[in-house]
Amino acid sequence: MSALTTKETTSSTVSWLRSPQVKAMWLTLIAMLAILVITFPFVWILLSSLRSVENFLSLDLRDALPRSLDFTSYRLALQRSDLFLWMGNSLFVAVLTTCLSLLVSAPAAFALTRLRFRGKDAASIILVLSYAVPSIMLAIPLLVLLVKMRLNNSFIGLILVHATFTIPFTSWILQDFYRSIPTDLEEAGYIDGASLVRVLWHIILPLSIPGLLAAGAYSFILSWNEFLFALILLNSYDSFTAPVGVHAYFTARGADESMWAQLMAASVIVSLPSVLLFAYFQRYLIAGFLKGAVKG
Amino acid sequence: MAKIELQNISKTYPREAKPAVQDLTLHIPDGQFVVLLGPSGCGKSTTLRMIAGLEEPDSGEIKIGELRVNGVPPQRRDTAFVFQNYALYPHMTVAQNIGFPLKMRGLSAQAIRQRAEETGRVLGLEALLDRYPGQLSGGERQRVALGRAIVRDPAVFLFDEPLSNLDAQLRGDMRVELVHLQRRLRATFVFVTHDQVEAMTLADVIAVMSTGVLQQLGTPEQIYQQPVNLFVAGFIGSPRMNFIEGNLIAQDGMTFLKSDLLELPVRKCLPDLAANPQARIILGFRPEDAQLTPTGEVELKLELIEALGSQKFIYGRTSQGQQLVVGVDPKSHLAVGDVVNLTIPPDGMHFFDAETGTRLSRHQA
Amino acid sequence: MRVSERRSLFGQWWSSLTLDIYMQIAGIVLVFPAIFLLLALLIAPFTFIIWSSLIKKGETGLGLANYSWLLGRTFLPSLKNSLIIGVGSVALEILAAVPLALLLNQRLYGRGIFRALVTLPWAVPTISVAASFLWLSNTNYGLFNQIGLASGILSLPLAFLGDPKLAMPAVIVAHAWKGLPLVFIIIFAALQSLPSEHLEAAKVDGAWGLSQLRYIILPHLKTAIGLAAVLSGIYNFALFDLTFLLTGGGPSGTTMTLPMLEYNQMFRSLDTGRAAAVGLTIFLVGVLALALLFWLNTQDRKKRGLR
Numbered sequence: 007m008s009a010l011t012t013k014e015t016t017s018s019t020v021s022w023l024r025s026p027q028v029k030a031m032w033l034t035l036i037a038m039l040a041i042l043v044i045t046f047p048f049v050w051i052l053l054s055s056l057r058s059v060e061n062f063l064s065l066d067l068r069d070a071l072p073r074s075l076d077f078t079s080y081r082l083a084l085q086r087s088d089l090f091l092w093m094g095n096s097l098f099v100a101v102l103t104t105c106l107s108l109l110v111s112a113p114a115a116f117a118l119t120r121l122r123f124r125g126k127d128a129a130s131i132i133l134v135l136s137y138a139v140p141s142i143m144l145a146i147p148l149l150v151l152l153v154k155m156r157l158n159n160s161f162i163g164l165i166l167v168h169a170t171f172t173i174p175f176t177s178w179i180l181q182d183f184y185r186s187i188p189t190d191l192e193e194a195g196y197i198d199g200a201s202l203v204r205v206l207w208h209i210i211l212p213l214s215i216p217g218l219l220a221a222g223a224y225s226f227i228l229s230w231n232e233f234l235f236a237l238i239l240l241n242s243y244d245s246f247t248a249p250v251g252v253h254a255y256f257t258a259r260g261a262d263e264s265m266w267a268q269l270m271a272a273s274v275i276v277s278l279p280s281v282l283l284f285a286y287f288q289r290y291l292i293a294g295f296l297k298g299a300v301k302g
Numbered sequence: 303m304a305k306i307e308l309q310n311i312s313k314t315y316p317r318e319a320k321p322a323v324q325d326l327t328l329h330i331p332d333g334q335f336v337v338l339l340g341p342s343g344c345g346k347s348t349t350l351r352m353i354a355g356l357e358e359p360d361s362g363e364i365k366i367g368e369l370r371v372n373g374v375p376p377q378r379r380d381t382a383f384v385f386q387n388y389a390l391y392p393h394m395t396v397a398q399n400i401g402f403p404l405k406m407r408g409l410s411a412q413a414i415r416q417r418a419e420e421t422g423r424v425l426g427l428e429a430l431l432d433r434y435p436g437q438l439s440g441g442e443r444q445r446v447a448l449g450r451a452i453v454r455d456p457a458v459f460l461f462d463e464p465l466s467n468l469d470a471q472l473r474g475d476m477r478v479e480l481v482h483l484q485r486r487l488r489a490t491f492v493f494v495t496h497d498q499v500e501a502m503t504l505a506d507v508i509a510v511m512s513t514g515v516l517q518q519l520g521t522p523e524q525i526y527q528q529p530v531n532l533f534v535a536g537f538i539g540s541p542r543m544n545f546i547e548g549n550l551i552a553q554d555g556m557t558f559l560k561s562d563l564l565e566l567p568v569r570k571c572l573p574d575l576a577a578n579p580q581a582r583i584i585l586g587f588r589p590e591d592a593q594l595t596p597t598g599e600v601e602l603k604l605e606l607i608e609a610l611g612s613q614k615f616i617y618g619r620t621s622q623g624q625q626l627v628v629g630v631d632p633k634s635h636l637a638v639g640d641v642v643n644l645t646i647p648p649d650g651m652h653f654f655d656a657e658t659g660t661r662l663s664r665h666q667a
Numbered sequence: 668m669r670v671s672e673r674r675s676l677f678g679q680w681w682s683s684l685t686l687d688i689y690m691q692i693a694g695i696v697l698v699f700p701a702i703f704l705l706l707a708l709l710i711a712p713f714t715f716i717i718w719s720s721l722i723k724k725g726e727t728g729l730g731l732a733n734y735s736w737l738l739g740r741t742f743l744p745s746l747k748n749s750l751i752i753g754v755g756s757v758a759l760e761i762l763a764a765v766p767l768a769l770l771l772n773q774r775l776y777g778r779g780i781f782r783a784l785v786t787l788p789w790a791v792p793t794i795s796v797a798a799s800f801l802w803l804s805n806t807n808y809g810l811f812n813q814i815g816l817a818s819g820i821l822s823l824p825l826a827f828l829g830d831p832k833l834a835m836p837a838v839i840v841a842h843a844w845k846g847l848p849l850v851f852i853i854i855f856a857a858l859q860s861l862p863s864e865h866l867e868a869a870k871v872d873g874a875w876g877l878s879q880l881r882y883i884i885l886p887h888l889k890t891a892i893g894l895a896a897v898l899s900g901i902y903n904f905a906l907f908d909l910t911f912l913l914t915g916g917g918p919s920g921t922t923m924t925l926p927m928l929e930y931n932q933m934f935r936s937l938d939t940g941r942a943a944a945v946g947l948t949i950f951l952v953g954v955l956a957l958a959l960l961f962w963l964n965t966q967d968r969k970k971r972g973l974r
């Protein structure tokens with residue numbers, strides 16, 4: 007504080023450029039540039055998808071930006087491919103994965119943050135470790151096993167597999183959320199005569215709705231975006247999820263460069279649910295990290 | 303309505319080295335207002351939570367009424383607990399909060415509403431019944447928490463520093479109200495606080511605790527006038543009791559307390575030192591018990607004067623450097639640097655064993 | 668309370684349980700579905716993969732043939748490629764994330780929006796990331812080539828993902844882009860936990876600007892950077908889909924990573940045993956990296972404890 011003032015008065019030309027507001031403006035400008043660079047790949051598919059199909063492959067740099075909003079690419083992508091069907095499949099898988107993982111991770115997260123019982127440490131370790139196992143290593147044995155159980159090419163198999171990485175993630179977010187609910191409330195519930203089940207139902211559940219929504223959103227995003235397992239486990243055109251469908255549709259016509267416009271539109275469509283959910287719920291994720299949920 | 307008996311209760315939290323409560327025996331008669339008093343971390347809350355069943359003791363027996371409740375879950379102990387932060391259910395209205403214990407007992411919605419309204423009326427909450435806790439002031443929340451406790455007419459009421467989040471004015475009002483409530487319900491109240499003024503105003507009986515151990519059980523007067531050990535003597539009363547450590551020596555037909563910093567004649571109020579006349583002892587006297595007299599034996603040079611309106615305390619040093627605090631007439635004109643003489647009346651002298659800290663009873667001479 | 672009300676509390680079967688036993692049972696019951704599901708879906712495949720890695724294609728007996736194959740000419744280049752991608756992308760991520768975190772920790776307008784936008788790539792599906800990078804780097808129509816040619820930097824269009832020299836850097840950049848949010852969040856969180864009094868005290872002691880960064884901020888971020896590096900490195904090391912979609916391991920194997928190799932062994936060569944052996948290697952490298960991080964952290968703590 008004192009150092010700050012002396013420093014500024016000694017450099018007798020106290021320029022207005024050094025004032026906090028101006029500094030903040032400069033920094034904001036720099037930040038905007040940095041963000042533009044970072045978001046550029048996404049911004050670029052968005053811009054490209056809105057270009058008119060006629061000059062899409064124009065080599066003139068002036069045609070790189072859309073002149074007006076042209077949704078032809080979207081129409082073509084939706085009409086010619088089965089994007090609607092695949093998105094429906096993705097929706098089905100992502101919603102059920104989310105329900106399943108919330109259903110099992112909400113009670114688990116509660117028990118891990120609130121109850122004293124033997125086996126708790128082991129359960130936490132299993133949750134953490136299962137998140138650390140790389141998908142590609144699991145992919146092959148899971149495929150073989152699911153084939154044996156006749157669950158390959160079925161959504162049930164894919165949902166179960168997606169649950170292996172959504173459950174640890176939702177448990178983590180929910181544990182963090184439950185820690186923010188004062189223990190007093192449950193204890194008051196017990197004192198007031200409620201059993202554990204009723205405390206869960208009447209007190210914890212209503213209070214954890216925001217946490218459940220956030221955890222659900224993330225689980226949805228993870229499942230919706232997932233590519234590898236969907237690629238390996240689903241092998242009929244009708245059962246593809248959106249990412250796999252897009253991949254299949256465009257690799258089948260790989261040489262045809264007029265497909266680029268459609269690919270851009272399809273990419274935007276597939277990204278939209280995840281990006282919108284993330285935009286709404288990102289503060290929960292960041293808040294979780296900021297509260298020190300991640301410590302070496 | 304029930305008495306509470308704690309018999310040799312001990313509790314150590316998992317992964318903690320020191321016990322939170324140690325061999326605590328406490329019998330609370332039916333219908334009494336008992337305050338557990340002690341510095342923070344001394345195990346008051348732990349004791350209260352063990353009565354409520356939120357923690358289990360490692361050893362010892364807890365009885366509520368005639369029933370041994372060890373192992374009985376909180377739902378079945380029939381206690382009401384008022385938390386420091388009120389612990390109101392944020393997603394329920396005031397009426398729903400108050401009615402929740404009744405709902406858990408399967409009363410009809412109509413009966414619940416009716417009794418919630420009655421309770422609300424008693425506590426002056428009629429107008430707020432349909433508000434949410436987030437829309438209430440601290441004092442109002444406190445009342446709702448109280449309402450949730452009294453609505454079901456429990457065997458005992460447990461309070462864990464419920465007033466510590468209120469401002470001074472409101473705290474005073476709530477104390478009075480709590481005392482009235484207890485008189486009216488004639489229920490057993492166990493109230494935890496670290497605030498000695500609160501304890502003194504509320505309690506029929508105070509249990510002073512320190513480091514998990516019960517130090518003294520007694521009425522506020524007993525605790526104040528006859529503290530059983532150095533801890534209680536030092537903890538109760540503000541400013542703190544003055545302590546002077548030394549030996550008793552006889553000289554010229556008089557008995558003196560001789561310390562490195564002070565030599566003080568003591569008359570007619572000698573402790574019973576039959577066991578070991580050489581033992582070092584500690585003399586304690588409360589600031590408000592010392593008197594300024596021109597003939598006083600102790601000379602004190604003033605270093606600080608604390609005027610509190612109705613009270614005035616002077617802080618000073620004897621010529622040998624012993625620091626003392628003395629309460630004086632608030633209207634007296636004294637200034638820093640003045641030298642006063644003070645005398646300590648025999649009644650105001652407390653003697654403690656320097657080694658064990660326990661009170662030494664006086665022998666009548 | 669009326670007697671009837673009191674009785675209703677005593678009637679249930681659980682009323683005879685003590686609190687501890689009650690919690691024990693409840694804890695197990697509540698945790699069970701999640702743990703059971705995870706174990707079922709992890710242990711069975713794990714056992715299976717170890718088992719099948721010991722069986723040579725076309726044979727039935729157990730042996731180490733698949734592991735000795737790992738020493739051959741196919742595996743080692745892939746291991747190298749994966750390591751390059753893991754290390755390279757993490758280096759880029761940290762070079763970008765630390766300045767960004769410092770910047771967004773300053774007082775500036777719209778900080779929350781910036782923070783959200785930096786983390787956005789996390790939510791973009793890999794298929795769209797790949798599509799974007801493929802389009803941007805397209806030889807004939809991609810923006811990079813257009814700009815390069817128009818500005819005269821390039822005389823001929825480059826096939827970024829088709830050129831053996833350029834494919835690997837391009838793949839690394841794509842991985843770094845996708846992994847930046849996680850690294851950013853971890854580092855940003857650590858930065859936020861730096862008490863501002865430290866910085867104030869440092870200013871009073873005359874530490875400004877760069878020296879403040881060097882002596883106070885970076886040491887404070889050390890653990891977080893290590894954690895982020897290892898987590899993100901393992902992730903990118905084991906990531907299949909981005910490489911698969913961008914290059915498919917080409918051109919001429921220059922971006923053939925371990926996950927790609929595993930996939931090819933399984934679905935092209937139909938050799939489950941070799942695929943399993945590769946899969947286990949990926950897992951073991953990850954475990955090693957985590958162990959290294961753990962070891963470094965304990966060493967660091969010891970050193971600070973001694974001081």
Ligand SMILES: Nc1ncnc2c1ncn2[C@@H]1O[C@H](COP(=O)(O)OP(=O)(O)O)[C@@H](O)[C@H]1O
Binds near residue numbers: 315
């Ligand atoms: N849940 C707990 N786990 C571990 N230690 C605890 C827990 N609750 C309290 N303690 C410890 O037990 C001692 C007594 O705590 P408490 O009963 O809360 O004291 P008080 O209410 O008198 O302030 C303290 O040293 C405290 O740190």
Ligand SMILES: [Mg+2]
Binds near residue numbers: 346462
């Ligand atoms: Mg307490």
